[in-house]
């Protein structure tokens with residue numbers, strides 16, 4: 342992948358938009374659970390915010406992945422080859438994987454009727470825990486190491 346000097350405006354906008362949507366999706370999961378119960382009881386579910394938000398996340402993450410693969414991203418700060426840089430790279434890959442796998446799991450439950458609701462919830466909780474760690478590391482860089490890391494996700498470079 343190409344190493345760039347900074348994230349583009351599109352990459353930054355997608356980062357924060359998807360972050361907000363993931364938090365909304367996480368808090369609205371129960372609504373989808375209830376809609377599913379209505380459908381199973383022979384009723385029809387109307388507009389389901391969780392499903393709409395979840396599908397939007399999947400679409401935006403696929404765009405984001407294509408942008409990242411074609412445009413590239415800045416190398417993680419730190420000594421090349423160090424465990425910190427490897428942890429950042431693999432951590433970001435794991436987040437991408439979960440941002441795709443979690444909505445696909447939701448689709449399997451809601452549209453395909455597969456009984457993988459527990460796995461979907463477990464993977465969603467894992468995603469939330471990992472991004473919580475991710476945010477804490479970002480804040481540690483910004484306020485303890487004072488290396489201005491947050492600026493990379495604020496201002497296009």
Ligand code: HEM
Pocket residue numbers: 352356359360361363364409414415416417418429433436437440472475476477479480490491492493494
């Ligand atoms: C659901 C919430 C979040 C998700 C899914 C997420 C995901 C990601 C991913 C995948 C990257 C890699 C760059 C890319 O390809 O876009 C990234 C970078 C970054 N994130 Fe987040 N993020 C979230 C929340 C946050 C929060 C709350 C903060 C700040 C407190 C933050 C700060 C950053 C920074 C500073 C970078 C750039 C790191 C670098 O320069 O290498 N993120 N994020």
Ligand code: HEM
Pocket residue numbers: 363366367369370371373374377391392394395396398399440443444445446447448450451452457458459461462465466
């Ligand atoms: C990143 C995106 C998503 C996140 C973070 C997420 C998160 C969650 C969480 C935490 C739950 C458990 C709620 C509870 O029972 O208390 C849940 C349930 C559910 N979600 Fe999602 N979800 C996402 C995407 C989707 C999508 C795209 C769909 C459907 C197209 C979907 C459909 C469902 C369904 C049907 C349930 C109920 C599962 C069951 O109890 O059997 N989700 N989701």
